[in-house]
Amino acid sequence: MGTRSKAKVISHPVMARRARAKDKGETVDALMREPGGVDFLRKWFEEKGVRKVKVGAVDLDGVWRGKYISTDKFFSAVKGGLGFCDVVFGWDLADELLDNTQVTGWHTGYPDAQARVDVSTGRIIPWEPDTAAFLLDFVNADGTPFGPSPRQLLQKIARRARDLGYLPKFGAEYEFYIFKETPHSLHEKGFQGLTPLTPGMFGYSWLRTSLNSPLVHALIDGCNGFGVDIEGFHTETGPGVFEAAIRYDEVEKAADKAVLFKTVAKEICARHGLTACFMAKVNAKLPGCSGHVHQSLWNLKGGTNLFHDEDSPDGISETMRHYLGGQVELMPELTALYWPTVNSYKRSVENTWAPTTATWGRENRTTAIRVIGDSPKSMRLEYRQLGADMNAYVGMAVSLAAGLWGIQNEVEPPPMCSGNGYEANARPLPRNLKEAVTLLERSERARELLGDDFVDHYVRTRKWEVRQYERAVTNWELERYLELI
Numbered sequence: 505m506g507t508r509s510k511a512k513v514i515s516h517p518v519m520a521r522r523a524r525a526k527d528k529g530e531t532v533d534a535l536m537r538e539p540g541g542v543d544f545l546r547k548w549f550e551e552k553g554v555r556k557v558k559v560g561a562v563d564l565d566g567v568w569r570g571k572y573i574s575t576d577k578f579f580s581a582v583k584g585g586l587g588f589c590d591v592v593f594g595w596d597l598a599d600e601l602l603d604n605t606q607v608t609g610w611h612t613g614y615p616d617a618q619a620r621v622d623v624s625t626g627r628i629i630p631w632e633p634d635t636a637a638f639l640l641d642f643v644n645a646d647g648t649p650f651g652p653s654p655r656q657l658l659q660k661i662a663r664r665a666r667d668l669g670y671l672p673k674f675g676a677e678y679e680f681y682i683f684k685e686t687p688h689s690l691h692e693k694g695f696q697g698l699t700p701l702t703p704g705m706f707g708y709s710w711l712r713t714s715l716n717s718p719l720v721h722a723l724i725d726g727c728n729g730f731g732v733d734i735e736g737f738h739t740e741t742g743p744g745v746f747e748a749a750i751r752y753d754e755v756e757k758a759a760d761k762a763v764l765f766k767t768v769a770k771e772i773c774a775r776h777g778l779t780a781c782f783m784a785k786v787n788a789k790l791p792g793c794s795g796h797v798h799q800s801l802w803n804l805k806g807g808t809n810l811f812h813d814e815d816s817p818d819g820i821s822e823t824m825r826h827y828l829g830g831q832v833e834l835m836p837e838l839t840a841l842y843w844p845t846v847n848s849y850k851r852s853v854e855n856t857w858a859p860t861t862a863t864w865g866r867e868n869r870t871t872a873i874r875v876i877g878d879s880p881k882s883m884r885l886e887y888r889q890l891g892a893d894m895n896a897y898v899g900m901a902v903s904l905a906a907g908l909w910g911i912q913n914e915v916e917p918p919p920m921c922s923g924n925g926y927e928a929n930a931r932p933l934p935r936n937l938k939e940a941v942t943l944l945e946r947s948e949r950a951r952e953l954l955g956d957d958f959v960d961h962y963v964r965t966r967k968w969e970v971r972q973y974e975r976a977v978t979n980w981e982l983e984r985y986l987e988l989i
């Protein structure tokens with residue numbers, strides 16, 4: 505347990521059983537009722553001095569929502585679940601109520617949804633040391649997974665991978681801006697004229713990270729202490745732009761770490777009077793922010809990388825080839841899931857290292873997928889379409905589902921793109937959210953792979969987002985028309 509193992513995340517034989525039991529459909533509370541189930545959690549709380557618990561989940565927009573609960577409430581939630589107002593599936597990023605959802609709304613009275621505590625995700629919050637954090641999963645009244653839940657979508661697709669004999673190992677990396685701004689100053693300035701943490705363009709700057717070392721160390725140590733292992737951290741090109749690579753893990757844990765990374769970055773920055781921003785494109789003249797996801801499939805024991813084949817001339821196995829084939833084939837119609845915001849599409853600009861075409865290449869940063877490595881250990885792909893504004897559960901689940909579909913249907917990828925992917929003779933990616941949502945809504949393959957309940961709700965939320973944008977009068981319009989027209 506905590507003290508014996510080096511792992512920052514709680515670990516115990518019951519946890520391992522729970523992980524295995526997931527596949528058999530056993531519930532957490534059934535296991536927690538077993539002898540030793542809750543007791544070990546109580547002991548862990550005592551050892552760590554836990555006085556409060558924070559529970560949370562990611563909504564469809566990828567926003568982390570949660571609350572503090574008492575330890576008593578927590579133990580009752582572990583046994584019998586927890587009520588959590590289902591409005592988290594009925595409002596947008598700004599807490600505006602969607603008028604077109606079916607899963608919740610005025611027509612249902614916004615009841616409490618049932619949430620289950622995923623006890624295997626327990627971790628101490630390093631900067632709130634008497635508080636433990638746990639992730640929640642939403643369930644229907646009968647205990648089955650709640651269709652629109654992004655975390656459960658990923659669990660479903662990961663189960664599919666394992667049923668096919670594959671262990672997906674994924675790892676996310678994020679580029680993000682840090683501004684010398686607080687929520688108040690952002691609002692006072694109308695989100696204009698913001699001060700970046702560091703001036704000018706300076707990628708891989710030894711100097712800039714050193715000059716901001718209290719923050720940089722707080723971010724790295726905060727993540728590591730929270731079970732989000734940081735493999736690399738550096739400045740990217742752009743004022744105040746940083747990049748963090750999170751160590752790869754089994755896909756479900758990799759996604760948890762990716763969403764937790766974002767909340768750690770935002771929390772630690774806020775504690776330093778700063779704002780961490782994961783928009784895909786903050787400024788048309790400056791680089792966009794990626795949320796690249798490295799991916800490979802291994803055998804179930806995890807020792808053999810099935811993307812590598814030493815007998816193949818390029819080292820790419822048949823499994824990897826078909827996986828790539830599925831991802832490239834479905835890329836345009838699944839784009840609304842990879843690029844969830846109106847802003848995501850503004851990152852897709854030529855000559856910015858962000859993709860504009862449904863392409864793949866080898867060590868090529870102009871394509872949507874980059875194949876990396878050539879050894880049994882390193883062979884993988886980097887799904888570069890994803891931006892920093894991705895919902896990591898959705899991005900990982902959907903790209904995995906597309907790859908598995910490619911394997912099952914033996915889909916051949918288009919020829920590898922060597923050279924400039926922006927000029928490739930390839931299908932363009934959708935130019936905006938409206939176009940992407942139209943493709944997704946019509947995609948039978950998306951429904952088949954992800955389920956009607958998820959796709960239907962997702963499409964509704966994106967249509968709402970498009971409507972909000974279409975009504976907005978932007979700064980660009982004011983600057984262009986106000987005086988001259």
Ligand SMILES: NC(=O)CC[C@H](N)C(=O)O
Nearest residue numbers: 791792793794856857858
């Ligand atoms: N590190 C890189 O490859 C740059 C990625 C680029 N900033 C993007 O938005 O995709």
